[in-house]
Amino acid sequence: MEISEIKNHLSAEIVGEKFFVYDEVGSTNDVLRELIGDGLAADGAVVVSDSQTVGRGRLGRKWLSPGGVNLYLSALFCPEVSLRKSSVFTFLASCALVEVFSGYGVEATIKWPNDILVGGKKISGVLTELGTSDGAVDYLVIGIGVNLNLPEEFIRREMEDISEKTTSLSILLGEEVNREKFCAELINALDRFYGEFRRRGTGAIVDMWIEVWGFLGKEISVDVSGEVVSGVVERVDANGFLYLRTDKGDLRKVIAGDTVF
Numbered sequence: 001m002e003i004s005e006i007k008n009h010l011s012a013e014i015v016g017e018k019f020f021v022y023d024e025v026g027s028t029n030d031v032l033r034e035l036i037g038d039g040l041a042a043d044g045a046v047v048v049s050d051s052q053t054v055g056r057g058r059l060g061r062k063w064l065s066p067g068g069v070n071l072y073l074s075a076l077f078c079p080e081v082s083l084r085k086s087s088v089f090t091f092l093a094s095c096a097l098v099e100v101f102s103g104y105g106v107e108a109t110i111k112w113p114n115d116i117l118v119g120g121k122k123i124s125g126v127l128t129e130l131g132t133s134d135g136a137v138d139y140l141v142i143g144i145g146v147n148l149n150l151p152e153e154f155i156r157r158e159m160e161d162i163s164e165k166t167t168s169l170s171i172l173l174g175e176e177v178n179r180e181k182f183c184a185e186l187i188n189a190l191d192r193f194y195g196e197f198r199r200r201g202t203g204a205i206v207d208m209w210i211e212v213w214g215f216l217g218k219e220i221s222v223d224v225s226g227e228v229v230s231g232v233v234e235r236v237d238a239n240g241f242l243y244l245r246t247d248k249g250d251l252r253k254v255i256a257g258d259t260v261f
């Protein structure tokens, strides 16, 4: 990834003001945390790597991260936000991703809490990790993986169990995507939404996310630690928690889990 080429497309104010680009790392989230520990990364710092040797997803899953094809990015946010509301930053990243994909004429959808799908197949995921002290949020590291130029044969060969459920932007567009440009567009979008958060707070991000997500008033099923809870989404509160009205009439509050289709 060419840092100068990324900078050519950047118009962000805070996100990406400090920028670190690597050829290969274990995980960009870990590199960013090390930079924070060494006092080298402040609010808005971004780490990008061409490849990752131990890229990870949520719930201890592996995030395959071959070189030369995709985007692996971690961004640092140091907001004034409570622990309860911190998942709103996953929402912020999801909204930014959906907006960038739409600029390519691709209609992406959000699968709560952190997957971005196109046509039911996963194209991107967000891994939010927190630094806390005394029960308060010090910082959030938002790790984003986007399948940009991942070829179909790689998906078939290397991602057997999830190959049917995975896609990339180049597969959808039928042409190679400029990774540096996409990276800058994503940073610009993260920066805009971060500005929105700073001006108007978490409520504005949740409201925007609810609209993009589109499941308010609709029935969904969520796997909560092995228990599948189904119900109509009655509301999403300012913390980003879901409230599902089950067919028995109970209102179930869901803080964490995975949407199941």
Ligand code: BTN
Pocket: 026, 027, 028, 029, 052, 054, 055, 056, 057, 058, 059, 061, 063, 071, 072, 073, 074, 114, 115, 124, 125, 126, 127, 143, 144, 145, 146
């Ligand atoms: C998921 O869908 O489970 C989240 C995937 C997140 C992958 C990204 S790639 C950049 C950053 N570094 C990592 O090790 N993971 C995240």
